């Protein structure tokens with residue numbers, strides 16, 4: 001352990017007791033209970049406005065997070081009302097697949113790991129196994145053999161969109177699961193190819209990360225990094241770095257290939273850029289001397305990453321560091337005020353687009369609760 005931030009996080013982590021975790025989980029579940037009465041069979045928007053989610057159909061990359069929270073609440077409480085609504089949502093996810101509705105992007109894992117994979121894991125229903133495979137086929141169709149990567153967005157082959165993004169690390173576990181559930185190794189092979197391409201492009205030699213990386217559509221040669229939601233092409237977007245902290249262990253879980261040697265350095269970059277309250281600014285261009293809004297969701301994601309990394313012994317004191325992060329989020333960035341529908345306050349969605357600035361967002365809510373689950377029950381089997 002080398003930095004002051006690490007020492008402070010480890011010290012804060014000592015405040016996390018089973019009773020504290022229980023309390024945090026209880027408060028989060030009260031919110032889910034209240035929110036589900038209003039949300040019904042609709043879905044909450046990606047981010048809140050003044051702490052309230054807009055209701056909409058199942059048409060965004062974020063719809064899995066709400067369903068994932070329902071599965072977590074069901075696992076924690078055993079109350080069938082959470083399972084019932086999650087299952088109703090899965091009907092909507094099936095309909096979305098059947099109509100191929102807003103699925104021309106790579107975020108199929110965010111959508112279907114937290115809905116269908118979780119549903120199958122918890123109920124063993126055959127329909128959900130099929131849903132996992134149908135979703136994995138949609139993701140497979142975005143694989144580009146020229147460059148060996150899954151194209152993030154847009155029309156396939158379009159030169160302006162011939163790129164991958166670091167967030168896609170979280171979409172790959174769906175493919176590993178699909179191979180396990182079908183016995184078909186093609187899913188796993190594509191996941192491995194994309195993973196290797198991503199490691200060798202978006203992660204720079206100093207372990208900072210690009211958000212996205214372009215390839216030449218004619219030759220497939222790696223071309224250049226660029227941002228989509230960061231402050232600039234060369235800045236470190238906090239959530240991008242945290243997708244790396246989480247995504248590498250999630251993928252290594254399925255692999256017997258050597259751990260990327262750069263992983264500890266990638267984690268250290270994240271930790272070293274935390275400001276005084278240890279909650280990251282949305283981009284590491286910003287500091288306490290030159291502040292902007294915080295992105296609490298990046299810290300919740302990093303905490304889940306460190307808890308997965310701890311199982312793989314991939315970073316010293318990973319579990320204690322994650323505990324410190326969750327303690328800081330729980331004490332400073334949550335509220336018991338049920339009028340605010342967010343479990344985790346003060347995130348940033350897309351700053352340059354003015355979206356979800358200083359507001360709760362669904363992935364912050366989800367990963368905060370996932371981290372609590374991981375801490376309270378180390379045997380918990382995740383949905384990725």
Ligand code: GLY
Nearest residue numbers: 167229239349350
């Ligand atoms: N995956 C998109 C985001 O993190 O905002």
